[in-house]
Amino acid sequence: MIAKAKEVKATKQGMLDNVMRQFNNAADIIDLNSNIRKILEITNNELVVHFPVKMDNGEVEIFTGYRVQHNNALGPYKGGLRYHPTVDIDAARALAMWMTWKTSLAGLPYGGAKGGIQLDPSKYSISELERITRRFTYALGDNIGPELDIPAPDVNTNPQTMAWILDTYMSTKSPSERSKNMHVVTGKPLGAGGSEGRDRATGYGVFLNIKFWALEKKIDLKDKKFIVQGFGNVGYWTAHFLEKEGAKLVAVQDQFGCITNENGIEVETLFEYTKANKGSILGFANTTPIKNKDFFSVDCDICIPAALGNQITEENAPSIKAYLIAEGANGPTDINAEQILLKKGTDIIPDILCNSGGVICSYFEWLQNRNGEIWHLNEVMEKLEKKLEESFRKVIETSKRRAVDMRTAAFIIAIERLELAYVQRGIFP
Ligand code: NAD
Numbered sequence: 001m002i003a004k005a006k007e008v009k010a011t012k013q014g015m016l017d018n019v020m021r022q023f024n025n026a027a028d029i030i031d032l033n034s035n036i037r038k039i040l041e042i043t044n045n046e047l048v049v050h051f052p053v054k055m056d057n058g059e060v061e062i063f064t065g066y067r068v069q070h071n072n073a074l075g076p077y078k079g080g081l082r083y084h085p086t087v088d089i090d091a092a093r094a095l096a097m098w099m100t101w102k103t104s105l106a107g108l109p110y111g112g113a114k115g116g117i118q119l120d121p122s123k124y125s126i127s128e129l130e131r132i133t134r135r136f137t138y139a140l141g142d143n144i145g146p147e148l149d150i151p152a153p154d155v156n157t158n159p160q161t162m163a164w165i166l167d168t169y170m171s172t173k174s175p176s177e178r179s180k181n182m183h184v185v186t187g188k189p190l191g192a193g194g195s196e197g198r199d200r201a202t203g204y205g206v207f208l209n210i211k212f213w214a215l216e217k218k219i220d221l222k223d224k225k226f227i228v229q230g231f232g233n234v235g236y237w238t239a240h241f242l243e244k245e246g247a248k249l250v251a252v253q254d255q256f257g258c259i260t261n262e263n264g265i266e267v268e269t270l271f272e273y274t275k276a277n278k279g280s281i282l283g284f285a286n287t288t289p290i291k292n293k294d295f296f297s298v299d300c301d302i303c304i305p306a307a308l309g310n311q312i313t314e315e316n317a318p319s320i321k322a323y324l325i326a327e328g329a330n331g332p333t334d335i336n337a338e339q340i341l342l343k344k345g346t347d348i349i350p351d352i353l354c355n356s357g358g359v360i361c362s363y364f365e366w367l368q369n370r371n372g373e374i375w376h377l378n379e380v381m382e383k384l385e386k387k388l389e390e391s392f393r394k395v396i397e398t399s400k401r402r403a404v405d406m407r408t409a410a411f412i413i414a415i416e417r418l419e420l421a422y423v424q425r426g427i428f429p
Contacts, residue, residue, distance in 0.1 A: 395409045
């Protein structure tokens with residue numbers, strides 16, 4: 001019986017077109033070497049796996065998983081695994097490309113990859129998800145590896161998912177090789193080789209980028225109103241740090257719906273509520289439900305999309321009140337919507353900068369595993385802040401020097417680093 005697999009219908013998100021247009025726009029501005037453009041336009045490797053898993057009721061279901069490796073000129077492939085009905089080969093390609101630009105911009109010794117399984121995890125038990133994850137890892141085989149391609153959590157995957165992947169991967173190695181493989185995934189739980197701070201790193205990075213931007217614009221974040229789409233790892237931690245800074249959460253959207261309160265929604269209480277409410281924000285005390293279509297037009301100063309791709313579109317961009325969009329999600333702003341926003345004077349901190357705290361901290365985890373070190377939380381957070389500030393300054397400086405928006409500036413920095421690597425090394429043979 002493969003009923004569940006068939007029920008899942010992927011909806012194209014159009015992210016591939018978006019990332020290609022972002023890339024081509026920056027490549028045109030810097031007049032990128034045409035041979036290097038050819039290389040960066042394509043993905044190096046694309047793996048599609050179909051695998052059977054035994055369900056709790058004894059029936060077998062077939063799943064489809066993806067891993068796309070875009071480019072590894074700067075180091076091993078790096079990127080998350082997503083469990084969602086919208087995962088398909090184009091989504092994996094787009095997200096893998098964004099990872100290449102992100103790791104390059106952050107100055108990390110990594111390339112870009114992404115993957116996942118096309119499924120709705122809410123339809124499966126924990127033990128089914130464990131078997132699906134382990135069988136997927138087995139199907140990926142030696143196409144991932146600690147010095148080859150290092151997955152991490154993304155939408156609907158978490159530290160537990162990474163622990164299952166690590167355990168499965170290690171179990172397929174000979175006993176003497178096992179302990180050398182701890183860094184095959186990052187974003188692991190602390191007890192399974194994870195790093196202090198990885199849980200909050202992406203959201204903390206989004207918050208820091210907003211703070212750096214506010215300092216640049218001489219804006220005090222105290223009492224500023226913000227809205228968050230997605231109240232998972234990235235959305236929650238971003239809201240947590242912004243609230244600590246004195247800003248006020250006034251609307252939240254998740255997969256179940258939207259809630260609002262112009263006087264403020266307490267982040268920690270909402271987080272506790274969702275844990276007891278099957279992950280949903282709906283029904284939270286002192287909030288009013290609003291329609292999904294009205295979310296982005298809620299009156300606020302800062303808008304943080306932290307869910308899926310292409311959420312800010314030509315349809316809703318004109319009604320956005322925020323003067324800053326901080327992209328926690330990958331590819332949340334459609335390229336046409338971006339033009340509307342830029343014309344209105346809205347600033348956008350682009351995903352490849354804004355949410356790069358996650359992969360930077362993953363790099364710290366990878367380094368610790370590789371070198372047999374364990375760093376304290378303060379050390380991790382300080383290093384993360386330093387790296388993010390460096391990236392932010394570079395983007396602002398390039399954006400001023402070239403008179404371009406922040407996304408174009410970020411792409412230019414990322415592409416130029418890759419271009420240099422190819423120019424210096426040449427093309428084999
Ligand atoms: P998550 O699974 O922890 O949370 C996802 C959230 O989005 C949930 O609250 C879910 O209810 C909500 N959501 C799902 N579908 C939605 C919809 N159609 N409308 C509104 N909300 C919806 O995922 P996450 O790890 O927080 O990732 C969120 C985004 O951030 C993704 O785009 C991911 O690629 C990006 N990102 C994550 C990390 C990381 O370290 N986890 C790093 C960089 C970028």
